[in-house]
Structures are given as C-alpha cells and as structure tokens.
Amino acid sequence: MTVSKNLVYFDGETELEGLVVTPENAGQGPLPLVIISHPWLGIDDFVRDLGDKIAQMGYIVFAIDIYGKGVRGKQHSDGHRLKEPFKKDPSLLLRRLQLGYDQAMATPGIDPDKVLAIGHCFGGMCVLEMAKLVGKIEAIISVHGVVKEAVNAPGPYNCKKAFILNGAVDPLVDPGDLAVLQDELSKDNVDWTVINFGRGGHGFTNPHANGSVPGIEFDTVLNARTWAFITSCLEETLG
Structure with missing residues (x-):
C-alpha cells in the first residue's frame, strides 16, 4: 500500500502542484527518492500509476509539476x-526543473544521497536537462x-549513471541526436546505457498512444x- 498527496509550491506567484507518493513504511528511516518528470500532458493517471508502482518498491516518489496547478x-x-511556452x-x-528538484529534496524522510530521476517523452528530455542543473x-x-x-x-552532465530507453523508429528522435547525446555523456564520464528497441516508435509505454498519430503507439x-529494466535500474542504483 502507498499514500499519495498533492503538494503546492511556487514559482514566484505561479502555483505549482507536485505529487508525493510514499510507502506505508516511510516513517521507519530515510528512503531513496525517485523524482518523476511528467510527460507533456502533465501529472496524469500515467504519472500517478508510475508513482504508485515505484513507491510500492520502497521508495519515496516526488512528481514535479512543470506546467502549473490545474494546467x-x-x-x-x-x-x-502546453509545451510551447x-x-x-x-x-x-530550467527554472521549473530546479524548483521541482529543490522541492523534492525537501521531502521528509528521504535519503539525499540516493536520488534518481525518471521521465517519459517530454519528461525524458526534462531529466536529461535536470542532470545538468543539479549535482545530487x-x-x-x-x-x-x-x-x-x-x-x-549546455552541459556537463552531473549524474553518475544514465539509462536511455529509445524506440529505434521513433519519428521524434533523430539517430544523429542520440549519437551526440552518447558522446556528451561519455565526455562527462557518465556511466551510460542506451537501449534501442528495434520495433519501438514513440510512446511505446503509454497505453493512451493508440497509433492515431503515425509512429506513436503503445506496445505491450x-x-x-x-x-x-526500470526496476533493475532502481535496484542497482538505489538498492
């Protein structure tokens, strides 16, 4: 079982609303923190389900809000x-990512030395950005x-490890850009892993991607x- 609650924080006068998900045993000692950066529709059922699954593994989850409360x-x-601004x-x-990270790090009961960030689609790009902004x-x-x-x-990447799961036929990812990313991660001494799923388009983990847009389709x-792979990465990195 897990416990979820919304948490309001601010960017100046703009109200942001993150999501905190904790396992029932969260009060028994510091727990690793998993930061979720939401896809381009915001904190939705996909994010809430992901947060619940990760918290059930014994981690505290904080889903940051890029767009603003109710957006x-x-x-x-x-x-x-939503992404245009x-x-x-x-x-x-970058400011919203930094604010979200700072708020996540202020979550009671976390182990500040065990922090992982995960994101899908727009959120996947955001965690790459976050890895350049912060050092923890x-x-x-x-x-x-x-x-x-x-x-x-601009770099450098400050994370120790990077796991990139990509669809080889994703119409939104140019292979050249992926190659540049790998070079940048290597230059910054990041222990990186890139997996290219040969038949994967974009959104292959999103049940709402129904193929109505060419190249964007869920794959069971x-x-x-x-x-x-995510569960393996969490266990390897956070224990």
Whole structure:
C-alpha cells in the first residue's frame, strides 16, 4: 500500500502542484527518492500509476509539476499547446526543473544521497536537462525521451549513471541526436546505457498512444521489457 498527496509550491506567484507518493513504511528511516518528470500532458493517471508502482518498491516518489496547478492536458494534441511556452523560453523550463528538484529534496524522510530521476517523452528530455542543473542525482532514466533539446543545451552532465530507453523508429528522435547525446555523456564520464528497441516508435509505454498519430503507439511487449529494466535500474542504483 502507498499514500499519495498533492503538494503546492511556487514559482514566484505561479502555483505549482507536485505529487508525493510514499510507502506505508516511510516513517521507519530515510528512503531513496525517485523524482518523476511528467510527460507533456502533465501529472496524469500515467504519472500517478508510475508513482504508485515505484513507491510500492520502497521508495519515496516526488512528481514535479512543470506546467502549473490545474494546467493539464486531456488529449494528445493538448501537449503541443502546453509545451510551447517552454520551447519559447527554455530558461522557464530550467527554472521549473530546479524548483521541482529543490522541492523534492525537501521531502521528509528521504535519503539525499540516493536520488534518481525518471521521465517519459517530454519528461525524458526534462531529466536529461535536470542532470545538468543539479549535482545530487545518482542516475536518470529517460524513456522514449525527446533528446534534441537536451543535446543542444549546455552541459556537463552531473549524474553518475544514465539509462536511455529509445524506440529505434521513433519519428521524434533523430539517430544523429542520440549519437551526440552518447558522446556528451561519455565526455562527462557518465556511466551510460542506451537501449534501442528495434520495433519501438514513440510512446511505446503509454497505453493512451493508440497509433492515431503515425509512429506513436503503445506496445505491450516493449512496455513489459521497459518496466523490467526500470526496476533493475532502481535496484542497482538505489538498492
């Protein structure tokens, strides 16, 4: 069993609403922290389900809010609108990531030396950015993340480990950008792993990706493989 609660924090006068999920035994001692950076529709059922599954493994979860309290998408096309302000002003995105990280690190009961960040799609790009902003993250997991923006942002990467799960036929990821990312991680002495799922498009872990947009489709098999890999990464990194 887990316990979930919303937590309000601020970017100036803008209200943000993160999600904290803790296991029932959270009061028994410091626990590792897993930071979730949400996909481009915001903190939705996908994020809540992921947070619950991770907390059941014995970790404290904090899902940061990039968009603002109540700013959420209901359908795929909403993501373009929600993401646009952060494409126009990358400094806004970096500030929201830093604020979310700071709020997550203030969560009672966490072990500040055992921190991992995970994100899918837009969130996958965000955790790559976060790894450059802060120095306390042991590892990041980017799942079908859009890597181009992160590749073009200034480094260095400060995480110890990076796990990149990519769809080889993802229309939103150029193989050249992925190669640049690998070079950057190597240059910054990050212990990285990249998995290219040969039949994977974009959104292969998202049950709401129904193929209505070409190249963006849920895959039951790849979703199961991804979860198995995520659990392995959590155990290897956080214990």
